[in-house]
Structures are given as structure tokens and as C-alpha cells.
Amino acid sequence: MESASSAGGGTQFLCELCGITAPFSYYGQKPPGTRAVVLLEECFLMKDPFRPEKEKFLILGSSCSLCRRTVCVGTECSLFYTKRFCLQCVSKHLDQFPQQIQAEVAKKKKTSSTR
Ligand SMILES: [Zn+2]
Ligand SMILES: [Zn+2]
Numbered sequence: 001m002e003s004a005s006s007a008g009g010g011t012q013f014l015c016e017l018c019g020i021t022a023p024f025s026y027y028g029q030k031p032p033g034t035r036a037v038v039l040l041e042e043c044f045l046m047k048d049p050f051r052p053e054k055e056k057f058l059i060l061g062s063s064c065s066l067c068r069r070t071v072c073v074g075t076e077c078s079l080f081y082t083k084r085f086c087l088q089c090v091s092k093h094l095d096q097f098p099q100q101i102q103a104e105v106a107k108k109k110k111t112s113s114t115r
Contacts, residue, residue: 011024013072015070015071016070017078024045031057034055042063043062064085065083066085066089071086075108090105
């Protein structure tokens with residue numbers, strides 16, 4: 001264990017499903033400095049490291065609207081259907097999602113697990 005106090009004021013985003021971490025600069029729906037941007041959900045944002053001169057943000061992840069776990073926006077970890085859902089909640093409540101989502105998740109399952 002290392003002391004988190006010397007992390008340079010950075011708060012770390014951690015995806016609770018795949019374990020990816022990244023420092024995030026903002027959490028919310030409207031990134032500071034951007035005028036017309038309002039996001040569909042509250043999410044973890046990171047300033048685009050490749051374009052520091054622009055007010056551009058990358059979306060790292062968000063919290064699942066059901067279990068409140070923090071998940072990244074990777075297709076393996078979450079999906080956005082009116083709200084953010086982690087894939088664990090999606091498969092738990094799959095029958096409540098539209099067919100299109102069910103088909104997508106079924107496709108993912110086939111490719112990720114060899115059975
Ligand atoms: Zn993830
Ligand atoms: Zn969830």
C-alpha cells in the first residue's frame with residue numbers, strides 16, 4: 001500500500017469491472033471551460049492529453065445507474081441505454097432491455113467466453 005496523499009492532487013478513476021485506472025480532472029455533466037457541452041450523464045472526464053490547448057475532454061467512465069459502481073465506457077464494461085449500466089447489471093436485468101440490446105449482449109458473450 002502506498003500513501004495516496006502524495007498523488008499530486010489527482011483523483012483516480014477506477015473501473016470496478018476491468019480495473020483500469022486513470023487520473024480524471026472532472027466529474028459531472030458539464031465540463032468547465034466548454035460552452036456548449038452538456039453530457040447525457042454525469043461522467044468522469046479527463047482533459048485530452050494530446051490537445052491541451054483545446055478544451056477537449058475524454059470520457060473515462062461513469063457510474064452504473066443501478067449498482068452505482070464506477071465503470072469505464074468500454075464496451076466490455078458498460079453500455080449506455082438512456083442511462084449508464086454496467087454489464088453485470090445488464091445481464092441481470094437483460095429481459096428489461098430492448099431486443100436490440102439483448103442481441104448485442106448475446107453477441108458479446110459469445111465472443112468473450114469460449115463455450
Ligand atoms: Zn472497464
Ligand atoms: Zn451495475
